Amino acid sequence: MSFRSIFAPPLSVRDHKSNQEAIIINTTLWSIVALIILSELGNTLGGGTPLLVRVFNGIFFLITLGFISLMRRRQPYKLVNIAYLSLGLLYISVAIFVLGSVRVPTTTAYILPIILAGFLFGKRGSYGVTVAVGLLLMLLIHLENAGQMPSSVTEPGLTQWISYTAFFGIISNLILVSTNVIRRYLERSEREVSRRKKTEEVLQLYSHAIQHSPASIMITDAQGKIERVNPKFEIITGYQEKEVLGKTPDFLRSDTHPATFYTKLWDTILAGEEWQGEMESCRKDGERYWEKISIAPITNKNNEITHYVSVSEDITARRESETKEKEHTQRLQEQLEEINLLQEKLKRQALRDSLTGLHNRHYMEEVLLK
Secondary structure, three states: OOHHHHHOOOOOOOOHHHHHHHHHHHHHHHHHHHHHHHHHHHHHHHOOOOHHHHHHHHHHHHHHHHHHHHHHOOOOOHHHHHHHHHHHHHHHHHHHHHHOOOOOHHHHHHHHHHHHHHHHHHHHHHHHHHHHHHHHHHHHHHHHHOOOOOOOOOOOOHHHHHHHHHHHHHHHHHHHHHHHHHHHHHHHHHHHHHHHHHHHHHHHHHHHHHHOOOOEEEEEEOOOOEEEEOHHHHHHHOOOHHHHOOOOHHHHEOOOOOHHHHHHHHHHHHOOOOEEEEEEEEOOOOOEEEEEEEEEEEEOOOOOEEEEEEEEEEOHHHHHHHHHHHHHHHHHHHHHHHHHHHHHHHHHHHHEOOOOOOEOHHHHHHHHHO
16 A cells, blocks of 8 residues: 555545545545644644643544544444544534633634535535534633633744644645635536537437438337337328337237247347348228338447337338239230240141141141251
């Protein structure tokens, strides 16, 4: 484990919002640790600080490190967070009381639990701790005015200079970190808005293409229930979109195709492959029609089928034309065969005697010519 990783907050690969909160909370907690260390440095250099305050500093220093450890393992629960904030308020209040005046630098430390409560519990946490700090300050001011606090043993000097400088520096750092987090969040939000706008434009384009497509388009979910059809589908089938939503396309089936035909179709698309073919279907009025159809599955990023898209074209006129052409070709073939048979018959009649069936003079002439 590197030295830098000790101070790094626990981050998630996907949850950016939690990462931003973790960065600020982690910075706030380490700022408290730094403030305690610098305060102790000032107390050591300046002297005159009651031993009890320094003991409290050490205890709360260890408590804060323990809380950071829990935060790194993502284990703190609501009660643990409340307990830490309560201990923080108690620690600051007792330190102020022991020092004998609300005018000591320690008073300014109340802002840290207010900030931390805001990040842990939102607006309610910030407002709640602010009210608690107000009540504690009211009590401490009353005790000081009533002379019920120990006499102040601190005089302006090196201790106060280090404490105030450290506190202002730490608060400035917290503001800077928060500002950077907000700036990154806004930049990410701007990119997300831009990406969504482009996606919406593409979806609008696709929607326009579907609505005005000359082909019949039907979209179903993974269970085959219809979610959307385009106007061409309504024209070809005679069904309105509201009539077919939530239904399977079975109502379009005719009895032309055997069950194995549909089984093979489903086997193909369930395997993630596109099925193409020609199918006879029924309109709403019972009229049958032929369509050339293509059915393709749509998958998500996990390669799971989520929808099916059917694109079809009414080929009834083409099929009828092909049928008529085949019938016409067959009639011509039959007539040609009849003509050939008639020619053979006439040829036989020309070369043989109609009564005896024997070859006649024309046959002999033809043989001599050959």
